[in-house]
Amino acid sequence: MAQMRYREALNAALREELGRDERVILMGEDIGVFGGAFKVTDGLLEEFGEKRIRDTPISENTIVGVGVGAAMTGLRPVVELMTINFALLAFDQIVNHAAHIHYMFGGQVRVPLVVRMPQGAGHQLGPTHSHCLEAMFLHVPGLLVAVPATAADAKGLLKSAIREENPVIFIEHESLYGVRGEVPEGEDELVPFGLARVAREGSDVTIVGVSRMALTAERAAETLASEHGVQAEVIDPRTLRPLDLDTILESVRKTNHCVIVEEGWPHGGVGANLAALVSEQAFDDLDAPVQRVAGADVPMPYSKPLEDIAYPHEPQIVHAALAALGTRADAAGAQGATR
Amino acid sequence: MASLPEPDRTREWLSTMTLIRRFEERAGEMYARAKVGGFLHLSIGEEATIVGSARALRDSDYLISTYRSHGHALVRGTPPENVMAELFGRVDGCSGGRGGSMHMFDLSRRFMGGYGIVGGNLPIAAGIALSSDYRDTDEVTLCVFGDGASNQGTFGETLNLAALWKLPVVFMVTNNQFGMGTALRRHSAVTDLQRKGESLGVPGMRCDGMDVLDTHAVLAEAVARVREERCPVLVEAVTYRFRGHSMADPEQYRTKEEVALWRERDPIPAFAELLIGEGVIDEAERERIDAEAIARVDAAVEFAEASPFPAPESLYDDVYVLDPNVRGRYSAQTSEEQANRARTAAAAPEDSAQAANDEIPQQLTQALAAGEDGGETSATGSSAAGSSAAGAS
Numbered sequence: 001m002a003q004m005r006y007r008e009a010l011n012a013a014l015r016e017e018l019g020r021d022e023r024v025i026l027m028g029e030d031i032g033v034f035g036g037a038f039k040v041t042d043g044l045l046e047e048f049g050e051k052r053i054r055d056t057p058i059s060e061n062t063i064v065g066v067g068v069g070a071a072m073t074g075l076r077p078v079v080e081l082m083t084i085n086f087a088l089l090a091f092d093q094i095v096n097h098a099a100h101i102h103y104m105f106g107g108q109v110r111v112p113l114v115v116r117m118p119q120g121a122g123h124q125l126g127p128t129h130s131h132c133l134e135a136m137f138l139h140v141p142g143l144l145v146a147v148p149a150t151a152a153d154a155k156g157l158l159k160s161a162i163r164e165e166n167p168v169i170f171i172e173h174e175s176l177y178g179v180r181g182e183v184p185e186g187e188d189e190l191v192p193f194g195l196a197r198v199a200r201e202g203s204d205v206t207i208v209g210v211s212r213m214a215l216t217a218e219r220a221a222e223t224l225a226s227e228h229g230v231q232a233e234v235i236d237p238r239t240l241r242p243l244d245l246d247t248i249l250e251s252v253r254k255t256n257h258c259v260i261v262e263e264g265w266p267h268g269g270v271g272a273n274l275a276a277l278v279s280e281q282a283f284d285d286l287d288a289p290v291q292r293v294a295g296a297d298v299p300m301p302y303s304k305p306l307e308d309i310a311y312p313h314e315p316q317i318v319h320a321a322l323a324a325l326g327t328r329a330d331a332a333g334a335q336g337a338t339r
Numbered sequence: 340m341a342s343l344p345e346p347d348r349t350r351e352w353l354s355t356m357t358l359i360r361r362f363e364e365r366a367g368e369m370y371a372r373a374k375v376g377g378f379l380h381l382s383i384g385e386e387a388t389i390v391g392s393a394r395a396l397r398d399s400d401y402l403i404s405t406y407r408s409h410g411h412a413l414v415r416g417t418p419p420e421n422v423m424a425e426l427f428g429r430v431d432g433c434s435g436g437r438g439g440s441m442h443m444f445d446l447s448r449r450f451m452g453g454y455g456i457v458g459g460n461l462p463i464a465a466g467i468a469l470s471s472d473y474r475d476t477d478e479v480t481l482c483v484f485g486d487g488a489s490n491q492g493t494f495g496e497t498l499n500l501a502a503l504w505k506l507p508v509v510f511m512v513t514n515n516q517f518g519m520g521t522a523l524r525r526h527s528a529v530t531d532l533q534r535k536g537e538s539l540g541v542p543g544m545r546c547d548g549m550d551v552l553d554t555h556a557v558l559a560e561a562v563a564r565v566r567e568e569r570c571p572v573l574v575e576a577v578t579y580r581f582r583g584h585s586m587a588d589p590e591q592y593r594t595k596e597e598v599a600l601w602r603e604r605d606p607i608p609a610f611a612e613l614l615i616g617e618g619v620i621d622e623a624e625r626e627r628i629d630a631e632a633i634a635r636v637d638a639a640v641e642f643a644e645a646s647p648f649p650a651p652e653s654l655y656d657d658v659y660v661l662d663p664n665v666r667g668r669y670s671a672q673t674s675e676e677q678a679n680r681a682r683t684a685a686a687a688p689e690d691s692a693q694a695a696n697d698e699i700p701q702q703l704t705q706a707l708a709a710g711e712d713g714g715e716t717s718a719t720g721s722s723a724a725g726s727s728a729a730g731a732s
């Protein structure tokens with residue numbers, strides 16, 4: 001095990017995969033000379049050269065499309081987009097092309113492309129740089145979606161993503177880049193897609209946390225235990241496609257209560273999707289309706305006090321868990337839920 | 340006028356142009372009889388542009404096209420049987436019945452697809468060229484799109500990137516005078532389309548897209564230049580589509596007189612008469628070429644009719660390349676039956692169609708291992724329905 005930051009773990013994953021497979025190339029805005037807007041690609045240009053670490057013009061849709069074409073003809077491109085909001089400029093290439101080419105051409109060709117991007121609020125970047133849009137990508141058949149919350153998962157999932165045969169939307173979190181964690185060493189230490197991480201075991205309520213919210217949920221679980229005597233089981237799905245629904249269902253069958261926490265918007269969100277799946281497939285095991293905790297249904301505001309209340313924190317998760325358990329009479333639901 | 344290449348080549352060009360014409364006419368008939376669904380975009384009138392440009396390529400070069408792509412599949416050698424079966428939505432279609440008219444594909448012939456999004460194929464072409472370059476091959480990619488696509492963001496973005504990175508792409512704008520029903524002068528401030536790449540560092544050329552000899556001569560020069568200099572060029576092929584944008588087009592945006600004027604320049608009779616005048620073929624051979632094309636299309640229709648529709652059980656095939664070791668669900672189905680089907684699919688061995696794609700990665704791996712040119716291997720593989728209709732360049 002090595003102690004490293006989330007960004008260093010990503011950097012290590014890229015370095016190792018560049019080293020083991022010559023088909024891997026990196027493309028993105030300011031990933032080379034600048035070292036990456038969030039320094040994830042720092043030092044890679046010096047080590048691997050301009051042929052493989054390619055600074056691009058600011059042309060998101062085209063960069064992703066170049067990745068699609070290169071992937072169709074044998075390369076394994078990793079494209080970095082500076083934030084998830086910028087990925088919306090590339091939605092045509094991501095959805096109409098990367099996601100659909102394998103299917104619409106009858107399986108003749110694969111698109112082993114990784115598109116990396118950070119998401120998330122907390123740095124006062126306002127409504128065009130702060131959103132959490134994993135639900136938009138989750139919606140699309142043909143895409144795989146990874147949402148690592150820890151340094152170990154950042155490294156292990158990115159290595160798996162690069163070795164994947166399908167296009168992967170790899171969603172990092174801006175506020176996690178500097179967070180340290182234990183990371184297994186070794187070139188073949190992968191974290192497989194479609195395998196959830198049980199971050200904390202518990203018997204009273206299941207809390208599913210997506211992306212950064214897995215960590216927030218863990219802290220909420222500590223509070224639930226220390227202040228309310230509630231043992232929460234915290235599950236981090238790690239990939240939303242493929243989805244390890246079985247681990248979530250097994251947990252719900254044990255705890256009979258379920259809370260889903262995400263940072264994105266509530267309408268049509270990840271929580272809405274998971275709540276539907278849990279309700280459909282484990283309804284008889286639920287003692288109470290599934291609770292959702294989500295970001296506020298607003299564009300992300302700049303002003304700090306507003307930004308702070310526009311995405312979930314521990315108290316909302318604690319409140320939702322207690323509401324699910326019927327501990328509080330005022331089970332009014334969670335912060336940011338639909339009005 | 341460009342000089343006449345050797346007789347076998349020009350005969351083959353006439354044959355292929357005729358095949359495309361007869362195929363498109365029959366496709367239109369089949370559409371009217373509801374054998375073909377969706378949209379149907381015919382390239383009648385544009386055959387010289389298609390054949391003249393594609394015949395400037397080697398088998399190892401790539402061609403990537405638009406939603407008007409039946410002719411591009413045929414010129415690359417995809418059997419008409421498989422193209423027609425695709426229109427019919429059958430399993431033997433060149434995209435397995437998943438794509439339809441707008442999404443033809445034939446990896447084995449390096450026909451890298453028809454794309455339904457206007458301008459969507461330009462970045463992909465640049466990516467293919469990047470891959471060719473990365474492997475140190477001298478492969479060239481011919482990227483075909485319409486005059487309407489020259490207004491998309493991907494046009495500016497991709498031409499800039501291709502010039503900046505020195506990517507071997509021939510961008511060919513098929514100027515058929517209309518972006519759907521909007522005339523060129525009404526959709527583009529610059530109507531001299533060959534100049535649209537100048538500010539992006541991409542030099543322009545122009546050919547008479549109604550003349551297969553001129554188209555071939557200009558494209559041969561463009562392809563040779565791109566192959567040699569590893570820099571993109573933009574070629575404008577000036578042509579005209581005789582039929583509507585699609586089958587559902589009342590053509591209120593142009594006059595019958597204008598269409599009649601262009602039809603006088605019909606590239607197929609013009610080229611046939613030239614070949615007769617030069618003594619390459621005689622009238623009897625011209626008729627034989629036409630009869631062969633009709634017979635070939637008859638066989639294609641017969642084949643497509645006989646080919647089965649895809650089985651309902653195949654609905655979920657090829658959404659993903661499934662990894663049997665993955666525990667999670669690729670599709671979160673809402674019924675147990677669907678969930679079980681997804682699980683069964685995940686447990687099944689990898690399907691054989693995917694093996695076809697291994698050609699290019701293997702070639703890449705070999706080229707990287709050998710540190711040498713891996714690009715001159717012929718990609719002319721055999722496909723589902725027999726021999727190719729058109730010869731190689």
